Amino acid sequence: MLPKPSKGLVISLIIVLSIFTAMVATGGSFSASLESDADIYSASKDQPSYEASQPIKEESLSEFYERTVRSFDTNQGSADVLPVLMYHHLLPAADNIYPEEPAVLNLEIFEQQMAYLEDQGFTTLTLKEAELFLRGELEIPRNSILITFDDGYASEAVYAADVLRRYDLKAASFLITSQIEDETEDFHPHELSYLSWEQIQENRDVFEYAHHSHDMHHLEENKSLLVVCCEDTLREDLRASLSLLESPYFAYPYGHKDCDVIQTLKDKDYRMAFSTREEMARPGEDLFRVGRFGITYHVSFERFQSIVHGYQ
Numbered sequence: 001m002l003p004k005p006s007k008g009l010v011i012s013l014i015i016v017l018s019i020f021t022a023m024v025a026t027g028g029s030f031s032a033s034l035e036s037d038a039d040i041y042s043a044s045k046d047q048p049s050y051e052a053s054q055p056i057k058e059e060s061l062s063e064f065y066e067r068t069v070r071s072f073d074t075n076q077g078s079a080d081v082l083p084v085l086m087y088h089h090l091l092p093a094a095d096n097i098y099p100e101e102p103a104v105l106n107l108e109i110f111e112q113q114m115a116y117l118e119d120q121g122f123t124t125l126t127l128k129e130a131e132l133f134l135r136g137e138l139e140i141p142r143n144s145i146l147i148t149f150d151d152g153y154a155s156e157a158v159y160a161a162d163v164l165r166r167y168d169l170k171a172a173s174f175l176i177t178s179q180i181e182d183e184t185e186d187f188h189p190h191e192l193s194y195l196s197w198e199q200i201q202e203n204r205d206v207f208e209y210a211h212h213s214h215d216m217h218h219l220e221e222n223k224s225l226l227v228v229c230c231e232d233t234l235r236e237d238l239r240a241s242l243s244l245l246e247s248p249y250f251a252y253p254y255g256h257k258d259c260d261v262i263q264t265l266k267d268k269d270y271r272m273a274f275s276t277r278e279e280m281a282r283p284g285e286d287l288f289r290v291g292r293f294g295i296t297y298h299v300s301f302e303r304f305q306s307i308v309h310g311y312q
Contacts, residue, residue: 078141095189102296118167147171157199174212174251210249214241224256
């Protein structure tokens with residue numbers, strides 16, 4: 001789990017981001033060893049009970065996006081695959097003292113990529129639209145894409161939101177709901193900080209928000225707590241997360257999952273969940289194993305172009 005900084009925790013940042021370095025140690029892939037459902041882990045763990053304290057009070061974000069499904073013009077061709085991009089943390093190059101950490105991407109690279117999407121006429125989908133496409137219930141234009149962010153870092157509000165507005169693009173953010181701040185803190189580029197409820201509300205025009213667990217973003221012996229904990233603990237974590245944020249969409253911490261986790265998500269009325277396996281999303285495939293491409297410093301601009309145009 002990423003620590004909540006109160007001081008200049010540069011050392012902690014290095015330790016935390018080393019987790020992501022390990023995840024991309026082979027070929028820059030974010031794919032995790034537990035992506036295979038052949039590896040199923042279960043163990044009884046005592047975990048604390050979570051109490052929701054700051055639910056969103058206005059129209060729920062899920063309701064907002066549920067009612068905004070568009071009817072697309074596909075006269076120029078419709079898509080048969082959907083590239084899903086995965087980002088984490090953005091920093092300007094001048095402030096990025098961790099240029100080779102995969103979880104941190106230079107802001108200038110992100111802006112170049114978003115400018116390319118706008119120039120090429122890409123349509124960014126909402127999670128609901130992506131779900132309907134994957135169910136075979138919605139036609140989408142040929143150049144369609146889903147942009148996602150994991151963890152809910154404050155850099156989404158400080159940097160990403162303005163870039164998305166500039167190029168008229170949308171994104172989905174998967175939040176660790178226990179890390180959401182009650183008040184907006186000053187942003188310091190060399191400290192990790194998380195979105196506040198105020199920032200979430202302010203950026204609803206470009207971001208929609210979904211779940212990355214309440215407090216399961218931990219590793220135990222290189223296995224996500226999501227697959228190590230007992231079922232009751234997982235259900236309690238999901239209950240806490242859902243009490244704070246309504247959404248039927250989920251991203252697995254570290255990409256780890258198993259059949260038991262997937263069944264529990266279905267029991268809690270989730271409709272779609274995202275892994276870190278680098279593959280195109282296609283209609284008719286398992287909605288609880290949707291692949292995503294991690295966009296890190298490993299990814300050249302030419303590779304980015306190949307991904308977004310569906311060539312993989």
